[in-house]
Amino acid sequence: MKVLVPIKRVIDYNVKVRVKSDNSNVDLANVKMAINPFCEIAVEEAVRLKEAGTATEVIVISIGDKNCQEQLRTALALGADRAIQIETDQNLDALNIAKLLQKIVEEEQPQLVILGKQSIDSDNNQTGQMLAALTGLAQGTFASEVKVEGEKVNITREVDGGLQTVSLNLPAIVTTDLRLNEPRYASLPNIMKAKRKPLEVKSAADFGIDLTARTILLKVTPPREREAGIIVESIDELVEKLKNEAKVIS
Amino acid sequence: MSILVYAEHDNSVLKADTLKTVAAAQKIGGDITILVVGHNCQTVAEKAAKVNGITKVVVADSAAYEHQLAENVSLLVSELAADYSVVMATALTTGKNFMPRVAALLDVAQISDIIAVESADTFVRPIYAGNAIATVQSLDAKKVITVRSTGFNPVACDGSAGITSLDNVINAGISSHVSDELTVSERPDLGVASVVISGGRGMQNGDNFKLFDGIADKLGAAIGASRAAVDAGFVPNDMQVGQTGKIVAPDLYIAVGISGAIQHLAGMKDSKVIVAINKDPEAPIFQVADYGIVADLFEALPELENAL
Ligand SMILES: Cc1cc2nc3c(=O)[nH]c(=O)nc-3n(C[C@H](O)[C@H](O)[C@H](O)COP(=O)(O)OP(=O)(O)OC[C@H]3O[C@@H](n4cnc5c(N)ncnc54)[C@H](O)[C@@H]3O)c2cc1C
Numbered sequence: 001m002k003v004l005v006p007i008k009r010v011i012d013y014n015v016k017v018r019v020k021s022d023n024s025n026v027d028l029a030n031v032k033m034a035i036n037p038f039c040e041i042a043v044e045e046a047v048r049l050k051e052a053g054t055a056t057e058v059i060v061i062s063i064g065d066k067n068c069q070e071q072l073r074t075a076l077a078l079g080a081d082r083a084i085q086i087e088t089d090q091n092l093d094a095l096n097i098a099k100l101l102q103k104i105v106e107e108e109q110p111q112l113v114i115l116g117k118q119s120i121d122s123d124n125n126q127t128g129q130m131l132a133a134l135t136g137l138a139q140g141t142f143a144s145e146v147k148v149e150g151e152k153v154n155i156t157r158e159v160d161g162g163l164q165t166v167s168l169n170l171p172a173i174v175t176t177d178l179r180l181n182e183p184r185y186a187s188l189p190n191i192m193k194a195k196r197k198p199l200e201v202k203s204a205a206d207f208g209i210d211l212t213a214r215t216i217l218l219k220v221t222p223p224r225e226r227e228a229g230i231i232v233e234s235i236d237e238l239v240e241k242l243k244n245e246a247k248v249i250s
Numbered sequence: 251m252s253i254l255v256y257a258e259h260d261n262s263v264l265k266a267d268t269l270k271t272v273a274a275a276q277k278i279g280g281d282i283t284i285l286v287v288g289h290n291c292q293t294v295a296e297k298a299a300k301v302n303g304i305t306k307v308v309v310a311d312s313a314a315y316e317h318q319l320a321e322n323v324s325l326l327v328s329e330l331a332a333d334y335s336v337v338m339a340t341a342l343t344t345g346k347n348f349m350p351r352v353a354a355l356l357d358v359a360q361i362s363d364i365i366a367v368e369s370a371d372t373f374v375r376p377i378y379a380g381n382a383i384a385t386v387q388s389l390d391a392k393k394v395i396t397v398r399s400t401g402f403n404p405v406a407c408d409g410s411a412g413i414t415s416l417d418n419v420i421n422a423g424i425s426s427h428v429s430d431e432l433t434v435s436e437r438p439d440l441g442v443a444s445v446v447i448s449g450g451r452g453m454q455n456g457d458n459f460k461l462f463d464g465i466a467d468k469l470g471a472a473i474g475a476s477r478a479a480v481d482a483g484f485v486p487n488d489m490q491v492g493q494t495g496k497i498v499a500p501d502l503y504i505a506v507g508i509s510g511a512i513q514h515l516a517g518m519k520d521s522k523v524i525v526a527i528n529k530d531p532e533a534p535i536f537q538v539a540d541y542g543i544v545a546d547l548f549e550a551l552p553e554l555e556n557a558l
């Protein structure tokens with residue numbers, strides 16, 4: 001079975017972004033970029049399915065400008081077989097990303113599409129569910145376990161009250177949560193090998209999809225900063241302050 | 251304007267977050283309908299009918315909706331959406347699961363996790379783990395929105411709206427529920443408690459979370475955790491506070507043995523008062539704490555329990 005893994009190039013999770021002074025957006029100039037951590041977990045899961053003999057081919061795909069080839073190469077070094085870049089300079093809404101991915105699903109006919117649950121830049125948490133709707137497939141979001149069993153896949157999901165397991169007909173769409181696996185590091189020989197793996201570039205404009213933006217980013221502002229408070233010397237002082245100064249306990 | 255608000259519930263209790271989503275709907279303005287989708291969920295519908303400021307409650311009660319599977323619920327909601335200009339749900343795991351599916355079926359964008367309403371088409375939402383706040387305008391005629399509860403105050407519950415039942419049962423037939431493994435706790439929900447005490451990697455193991463019990467009893471607190479504590483298996487996943495876990499804003503948040511990574515801060519920095527207990531004076535958590543104490547948590551926690 002084929003597994004398709006959409007990955008996104010985002011700011012490295014260790015970096016704290018700054019808002020541009022004209023409030024037009026955040027400043028990404030000279031900022032370290034990486035694979036979205038949830039996408040890394042998705043790649044790892046697909047590669048493990050291949051190592052277990054369940055998957056036969058792992059295809060990674062990224063929609064973005066030329067720079068996202070860097071993240072595709074990383075995914076190839078982690079064990080994906082081939083990569084597709086859909087080239088665009090536009091910052092697309094999740095719905096338009098999902099529409100482009102739908103076309104690739106139609107072309108490649110994967111049995112599983114594994115996405116991250118959320119991009120850590122836009123914090124949308126939408127694309128996987130939208131792709132499931134557009135393809136009419138079942139979805140297992142926020143997965144902490146993926147078990148392929150014949151024509152079905154069992155997904156254990158991280159939900160507000162704990163865990164929920166659902167059974168989905170294949171093909172299906174999965175989105176990853178943090179506990180699904182711990183991604184490996186790419187080894188140097190694998191990084192070298194990845195340079196020779198196929199990476200196909202397609203143009204977003206060639207798909208005949210109306211990619212008009214559905215939302216306008218009017219402005220981006222910094223959050224209200226919290227001031228650092230005081231260091232208290234003892235627990236008694238802390239309790240006294242919480243009672244009489246902050247008045248949050250009685 | 252007519253607004254459909256999806257009720258967050260477990261077939262028996264209407265979650266308080268729905269009252270905040272209704273508050274967000276009121277900011278947009280218009281006739282508000284609460285939709286209750288589930289199985290044997292009549293008590294939820296009756297509670298929803300008491301919510302102030304709504305026009306009516308619509309109930310879809312069927313075995314096909316018992317676990318609110320996204321495949322089934324999204325077909326129902328997108329069909330009902332024909333009569334509404336805005337569809338809203340709380341940004342908890344149920345709403346996050348099915349709402350983008352509704353949006354795609356309606357061919358519109360979704361605006362996720364709004365914390366404020368500027369006008370009927372313009373909304374405010376955090377991005378980059380709350381390190382930036384975006385103001386976004388929606389160009390779609392129909393709007394699909396999820397609401398972050400911490401941004402809104404709950405509406406009261408002394409109304410009496412009418413309840414209508416729907417009999418369209420939609421079963422997409424491509425997914426089924428297998429089992430639940432829910433965390434049982436006597437303590438208040440993380441989302442509603444006025445005091446939250448959270449532990450991180452510094453707690454060392456799950457057993458040590460018992461050190462919180464006496465304190466939480468005295469303060470009526472909910473117990474949370476950092477991702478590191480959940481990943482290490484100290485406590486279950488539903489206790490994770492942060493960018494990709496639960497978002498809380500209690501009156502008092504006590505972070506114990508938590509360093510204060512941006513992803514953790516994203517889930518708690520709108521708390522009214524923050525207390526940090528950490529043995530490392532350089533821990534970033536102190537930069538957001540109103541009261542910090544540099545101490546070994548294994549000494550500080552028993553002392554705190556006694557002092558309360
Ligand atoms: C995609 C992504 C999403 C994430 N989402 C979340 C999220 O939602 N929530 C979240 O919390 N994290 C999240 N993280 C993880 C986050 O980056 C941090 O790794 C995590 O919050 C660290 O947890 P911690 O503070 O418990 O552990 P550490 O950073 O290891 O800190 C432990 C702290 O305990 C203190 N300590 C140790 N022993 C004692 C003692 N005896 N007494 C007192 N203090 C002591 C130490 O000084 C230290 O400050 C995410 C990361 C990624 C990449």
Ligand SMILES: Nc1ncnc2c1ncn2[C@@H]1O[C@H](COP(=O)(O)O)[C@@H](O)[C@H]1O
Pocket residue numbers: 005006007008009036038039042061062063064094097114115116117118119120122123124125126127128
């Ligand atoms: N530009 C993109 N290219 C490829 N995959 C993407 C892109 N944007 C989002 N995704 C996928 O969708 C997931 C969820 O993203 P989001 O809905 O933006 O939070 C990500 O983890 C990726 O798997």
